[in-house]
Each structure stands twice: as C-alpha cells, then as structure tokens.
Amino acid sequence: MSNNGASVATEGASVQSVDRALAILESLARLGEAGVTELAAELGVHKSTAFRLAATLESHRLVEQTSDRGKYRLGVGILRLAGATTARLDIVQEARPVCRALAAATGETVNIAVLSEHSALYLDQVAGSSALQPHNWVGQHIPLHATSNGKVLLGGLDDAAVDASVGELTRYTSHTITSRAALRAELERVRADGYAVAVDELEIGLAAAAAPIRSAHGDVIASMSVSGPTFRLPEEALRAVVKQLTEAALEVSHRLGWGQR
Template identity: 75%
Template sequence: MSNTAAAERELVPAATGGVQSVDRALRILEILARSGESGVTEVAAALEVHKSTAFRLVATLEQHGLVEQVEGRGKYRLGVGLLRLAGATSARLDVVQEARPLCKQLATATGETVNLATLSGGSALYLDQVAGPSALQPHNWVGQHIPLHATSNGKVLMAWLEDDELKQLLGRLPSYTGLTITSRAALRKELELVREQGYALAVDELEVGLAAAAAPVRNAHGDVVCSVSVSGPTFRLTDERMQRVLPLLVEASDELSHRLGWGAR
C-alpha cells in the first residue's frame, strides 16, 4: 500500500468522527429543546453513546454558551448563547422585511437590480435582491458571499469599521479585473472617499461590464449594519446615468436607516 493510500485511510475515520460529533451535538440541542432539562445519563441513552462521550459533547456546548447547567440539579438546559444566535438571525430578517418595499421602489425608479448586503466574516453576504424592469435574467446573489474590496457593497461595509476591525479584513486582495483595487494603501484611500461622499462605486472591478453603487444603512445606534446597492451593465449605468441614480439610492438607504431607528427623535 502506498503512503498516500495509508494517509487517506487514516483521514477517513477522523473526518467521519468530526461529522458524527457535530450531528450528536445538534441532537443534544434537540433533546434539550424537547425535554427542557436532561442529565448526562439521559442524553447518553438517547444518543446511544457512552456517558463519557455525552459529557464531552455537553461540556463543549456549555463552553460556547449553547447549554447551561441547572444549578444544584445535575441537569442541563438550553443556554442563552442560542438567544444570541437567534437574535442575529431575527435582526437580519427584520432588516430584510423593512428594506423590501424600499428596494422595490428603488428598482422600479432606476430600472436596475437592487441588492441588500451585510458584513459576514471576511466577505459581503447578500440578504435580498429585487430586479428592476430593465434587468434581464439577473444573477441571483441572495445567500452568496462576495469579496469586499472589489464591490460597492463591500466598500461601504468596510468604510465605517474601526481600524483594528479593518486590519483583520485587509489580507490578500485578489485581482478580478484590471481595475480591481489590490493595494491596501489604495483601498484605504478609497474608503476615505466613501466616508466623505456617503456612497461607494465599483465599475468593472469585480466583473468587466458591471457597474454598481452602494450606500450605508444604519441602525438606531448609528452603526452601519448593511448596505443597499444598485447594479447593472456599464452600457446602461454610464457616468451620466449614475449621477441620476445616486440621489435615489442615498434617499432609499437613509429612509431604511430611519425605519431602523437612526436619527429618530
């Protein structure tokens, strides 16, 4: 047997075990959701595993705040960490629901595709998309991650970050076209411009022939929580037409911000 084949055989059980552990951890959460409280012995019986295995899984979930011990009873219940995760999902859904009618209006007014995006790790995650009447079979970006440095949405989402947060995101800046910004210094200068003018542009930076503009959406605390963008082919979104689109875009993003509590008196 070759060394490669032996290595592959060694890797298979480890990978399978990892997936199995995730599956068991999720089942523990389901067990606690049904029962309210359960001890390690009960969890082990439900999973059909040794008690020590169940304890390790429960202890790991406890470290992440997903389960917690019921004081003095030796049992576990779902932890407040789940509320944090659920709250993040709920907040995103709230933004999408508030944004949808405004995005529809903006798509109708501009004729182009309107996207709603948020920062997710080291990329921009598209939460929603509305196609305007001029958009012919647009690519569906919902649920997809796109690079920050090569897109108008990404630039907006980076522009108002604290410096230490920005440093963590500014790793390698791959080139997608000849106009993609690949220098950290140049990108920082671009983000300064975004902050000054209140919107970002990206023309032929992610894809040749694609133009986009984005503006920030703020929550009640003034934090930029997502961005709204208008995108379309460069032959339609010329410099002249972009100047007519930008006021509509900024107006829509400001209105969404106000609906989320920003500037409320």
C-alpha cells in the first residue's frame, strides 16, 4: 500500500514538473526573454525550482541564455521541433490530392510514410474503393526491412545510416528479409528501380509497392505506397500499380520543389 502511494506521488511530481516546464516555454514565447526571478513569479514557485526547470530545458536546447547570461529565451531546439512538424504537414498537404487520385485510380489504399528513427511512421492514408474496412495506419510505426515504404526510406540513406537505422531483422513471415547482405542487395535494387515492393513479407496475403517522395534538394523525405491483398494485387496488377505510383510520387516531389528551376 505504501509503495503504491509513493509511486503515485512520484508520478504526480513528474507530471507537475512537465506542466511547469511547458509553462516556462509558453512564458518565454509570450515575453521574449525572462530571468529566473521573473519565471519563478510566473509559475508561482521558488527560484531554485525555476532554475532547475530552465537548466533542464537548456540541456535539450529548448531554451538558451542570452549573451549577458542573465535571462532565458526560446532555443534552437524549438525550431528543430517546429521545423519537423511543418515539413511533415507540408508533405501531407501537398500529397493529399495526389493520394486521393491514386486511390481512386487503383481502388487500393494509399499511404504516406516517413523515417522515424528505427521504423517508418505513417502520416496519412487514403482508402480506395476496394478497401471496404481498411486498417487505419496513421500514427503507427512499421518495420523498415519488411515493408515497401521502409525499403524506399532506407534506400535514401547511405550504408552507414542504414546500419544505424535498422536493428534486428525480425522475421514476420517466411518471405521476410532477415540477413544484412540480402537487405543491402534489395536496397540496391530499390535505388536502381526507383520503387520497392513487398509481397507477403510483413503479413501473408498483403502486397504493397512504394516510391520515394523527394525534397527540393533531391533527398528522400517520405514514401508513398499502394497496398492491398495479394489476390487483388498479383504480379501483373502490381506492375501496373507501380507505374501509376511512381508517377504520383514524382508529382508530389515536384509540388515540393524537386526538379523545379
């Protein structure tokens, strides 16, 4: 009983600290800059508490001290977080009409994914007419080595970055790539062909193809995929989908500035 009480108290203190740290960020956004005394007054806490919170935020570069070392302001870490969010919103916004057209043309589900540390993160999904009750993948993470989206995203990296991004090559089916050498060979094909396929690799009965979405600088920043059951996407049908898919992904890349002069 006492252990449970201590645990709840610790959790409550942690939540309070997070709340106070966010309050500091909001205060600095409103004030521009502020010293520890001013922040403590804003939060209604002791100066030592305000200092510890500010120091923690500073260690994550979310705040920084001004040149006179007396006051704090928002740091470059905020820009990094905001930039990542803005970039993802731009991708979704530019890709959405293209995804809708592709889903309508193929009748299958179209997804947009980005690299998120050691997995692929789904940002958006448009269901085609053939997908009666599609699984909603938005916000979910999927393995890189066993999916078409993951292979495309890995294909945009150099070998060192691929090794850093891919951990254990978990076997999901008998068709899953589980050796580093086989994965490297697969990624070479993806880079050469400009698209990736995955049939029965993550789940038996699931077929998918993906193509890269590039930034204005030519970097692979996202992938677009078309997926459906293998009985609707046998080899010949998948080849037809790949042509439509690569054209759609290229259109989104152009919308983001790739190939524009």
